[in-house]
Amino acid sequence: MEKIQSISPDGTEANISRIAEWFPATVTEAFDKDGTVRLAVDFDLLRQELSDHIVDGPQERYILNWPGKRSATLAANAPIAKTLRPVRDDSVDFDNTKNIFIEGDNLDALKLLQESYLGKVKLIYIDPPYNTGNDFVYDDDFAETGAEYLERSGQTSDAGERLVANLDSNGRFHSDWLSMMYSRLKLARPLLTDDGIIAISIDDNEVARLSQMLDEIFGSDNRIAQVVVQANKGGRDYLPLAQTHEYLLIYGRTARTGIYDLPRDVSALPLADAFGPYEARELRNRNPKFNRGNRPNLFYPFYINPELVDEHGYAAVSLEPRDGYRIETVPLNSQGVESCWRWGREKAAGAIVTNDPSESQLVARQVRSGSWNVYEKHRPTTQKAKTIWDETEVRTEAGTREVRELFNGAVFDHPKPVDLLKKLISISTTPESLVLDFFAGSGSTAHAVMSLNHQDGGHRRFITVQLNEPCGEGSVAAERGFTNIAEIGRQRLRLAGSSIGSAGKSEDIGFRSLRIDSSSFADVVRAPNQTDQLDLGSLTQSIQSDRSDEDLLFEVILDAGLELSLPIKRESIQGVDVLSIDDDALICCFATDLTLDVMKEIASREPIRVVFRDDAFVSDAARINVDQVFRELSPNTDVKAI
Template sequence: MTSPDLTDSNIGKLADLFPTVVTESVDADGNFKMAVDFDLLRQELSDHVVDGPQERYQLDWPGKRAATFAANAPIAKTLRPVREESVDFETTKNLFIEGDNLDALKLLQESYLGKVKLIYIDPPYNTGSDFVYSDTFSQTSAEYLRNSGQADDNGVRLIANTEANGRFHSDWLSMIYPRLKLSRNLLTDDGVIFISIDDNEIGQLRRICDEIFGEANFLAQVVWQKRTSPEARKRIGAGHEYVVMYARDRANVEAALAPLPLDEKDRAAFNNPDDDPRGRWVSSDFTAPGYRPNQMYEIVTPSGLTVGPPPGRCWMNIESEYKSQVSEGRFWFGPDGKGIPRRKTYLAERDGKSAWTWWPNSEVGHTQEGTREVRALFDKNGPTYFDYPKPVRLLRRIIQLATHPDADEVILDFFAGSGSMAHAVLAQNAADEGSRRFIMVQIDEVPASQSDAAKAGYGSIAEISRDRIRRAGASVLKGAALTSVGLDTGFRSFKIDSTNMADVLRAPDDTDQLALDQLEGSVKPDRSGEDLLFQVLLDWGLELTMPISVEQIDGNEVFVVEDGALIACFDELVSPVVVHSIAKRQPLRAVFRDSGFTSDAARINAEQVFREVSPATDVKAI
């Protein structure tokens, strides 16, 4: 009977925007309540690293604030299309991005905000060594000891028993934290993230995901049997890894996860010994643990025998529900009619089966299988190029659980590695005629000079990954035969590069009238119109797979995106004919190069043309 508690309401709003800043506190009566960590909120809203930690229950490490800052800091970079490395560039809905995934996640924030149904990552496992990700907040051993309070500013150790290995935990956490933080923004409301990990960082990963995604959104920690036999050289060999699952919002978990399809082994369990007109069925226990008075009643079997629930248990339903179902013939009392009732489940009414948290390699494959799959695509007798790639069957199970075949859902893997997830998407789409799309991101890591990949002429891991996806696409098309009509096995390839715009900022004292004609243009000289187009798509938050056509109008190159969602001309000289022609089409957006107009008057005239001919068009000049 009071007005709303606006403080609690505001904290709830902050929790939606910045879930990492909401923590637990204790009120005057000793009760737990939600509270805002203002240090972390300041960090979220700041453009520099904020000091001032407080004592609280949370996962903390030297470098966490810098990692938070790294997630929020803007970058002056873009995605440049590489047609010669793409497959079916004009028609595909798939993407492959080469470059640091932290940069990629930032560049995708507008175009794919809330659009990714499934994120799967297989990040580098923490083996106590440095990473190929050159984040500026990773630390040397001396920096770690100083930042963790184990050494003073002069490098003198203050603690005898140092935690030198803690640096690698800190480096790993600082690497993964901003990437997971940014990835959460991309998930749909019913989206899910699956993360492969081993024993080294499973504890830290769970805690960091609890912080980023919310502890309430934890779904499962699956144990995957990755090997077929123990390692002979070890007393106890690691035969498993984990797949950790979190939902964007657990309230949508029914929409987020789908049942697994029934295989032949599952179907073989159904039979029809009593010639039930509903067809084949399996029976299940009709009792439940505990005592509920309205579920404790006697049942008369077809043979006339009266039975009750076993000791310590009750029937599954109340008596009226049981009588309704038994009248429909949905119970089995054994071949002689004397058995305890068992409820029937019909094959025709099953849309699949539930998954559980133990995934044996007999169902989802193992690392040797993943190795054979890669070798089969390149040379079955040659090198694999990758150590222990994930088997396609494992990733197809994840795809089946988290996506639907006919929904054009986006699957993101920003540690693409060998490209197994892209292969799995193609294979699953071929199997169920799905229309799922993938976005793969792989850093341009250079193979070791004496590695098989280097000897084969590959300049980067991303290059091998692209090649694997091309080969996998060809293999899937060959195997799919007649069912492959409309199957998208291509991808648009991009590379992360510096912004297309040149730094033309000058102080007044640095210029004079004689130098004005020598000042460079705002666009870097080595950038094409297509480069500029994709930067505009990113800036405007448009998807990078939109169909693009190129036309020639009055000698100018004109890009038409999605039948007029955007029309652009980036030529050095834009004629009035081109401006009028574009305006008559009434696109939603129109973009020109600022220097393409001969004068300010020409640019103003172009704007006036759009105001008169297509006033709803959003016009920009870059």
């Protein structure tokens, strides 16, 4: 019996638990003064998490470490002055779709998504570069020179030093790959729901180091599985052993992770009776921890009538000895030791409805040893996913075939199969979930989301991110007119959506195309969230001249922490264009000739937030008048100016 504690709770342990929730990488093990191992905080790592510069500290720890790890943490935490610009011409059903396609560096994208999608993503799936020796960007089979990548992505110093691109000959071959993954995975974790899942495709080259990294970022207790996927049945015969497999590393955001069973084709069950197909499932509890001693209520006899047998050879059973029911059986394991049943007597009684074994849901059968076992007629409609996926549909060749059929020819090497990702999405999402892929490649994940929605009637949404990685000169993709991988991804979604939508169902087969770009505000020091006082006369025009009102709108949406897929309504108020988001959750008016009457009409709608251009007000007095209008007509509205 547990005794009541006469002391107050340990505040230190509680504080460490709180730190572990927010910064799991900083919690380690250490000896206390009595020599007992306890959880402790690595204050050097905690200082780094809270610092805007690299913090020096001890070099030796029992952790996964590499040169550049602190810089990767700094890169994850460093702010950026970038935004997302809408590209309507590259989109499909821009005004109605809930799906998002982002073109640009995924590190930037993850930072831009933090406020709008914090704790909202049910599944993150990525297929990152496997670090097999080429210069890497974001896909296993596409490469460019280090100089081209660094120049295009702005990741070179003033001296032109190479900062990110990785070569097989580089002495920090693994370190640079780890740094690239570490910063992105740290940013990915907060986006997951409490029961969210991250799944990563990888091969033997980096699986061990990636596992350690995920243990650190997500916690080893939150590891769900390391799934073996048969990617190539014939194997890669240039290796000492013909390698046929890859891996899916699956981790949960917290211990409350939601993993769901797969649907099962009941028609494939081996047996059938008047009620339909079934499989015979032994009623004895096979867990060796459970037995008559600790589960006495689950130990009782059944009585078997060997004369009443159905077409499959299963005999009728009873809970009471009576005419014909002359064979008694109790739950014994293979060594004859008493165990117990899985069901209690009351549940068993409810399953024995008649003397006819073809109608009863509990039956018995004699086994080779001569003893009798009791079986439940199990009719499963679902089944647990296993840790080896070897179906024909999950092999890489299936993904290659799918893309070739869509494009009437090859444009992308070794895309992941849609059925592989549908299986993953099925066990890790609900019909309303949000799925994120920030190493999108040709767009297999987004394609799988649309396909699964079509199959089961779900309304899952996707956010997919792909760098505008150039198609190599002379490549098949380039010859077919594609300049970069992002273009291939968008075209695949158009073709896949058209194919799915042709069946006539009303479903979301579109996407909003957004592109990462520099901030729309020329003076990046003055960010939108620093300009919420309309009466600050010192503010000056800071909007870049090439930006449209929709460009400004999406930067405001990001600043407000709103989802990028919310409906946008454009309307005219007294001849002035106004943009309303999600039924006036946000109203933006970027006109430069606002009148007090326009302000009053906007205020009368009582929006949650409203944003104007600062240069729309001709004087300080005009700003004061607007402030007064909202105080009177809509005092709860958050009013800002840019």
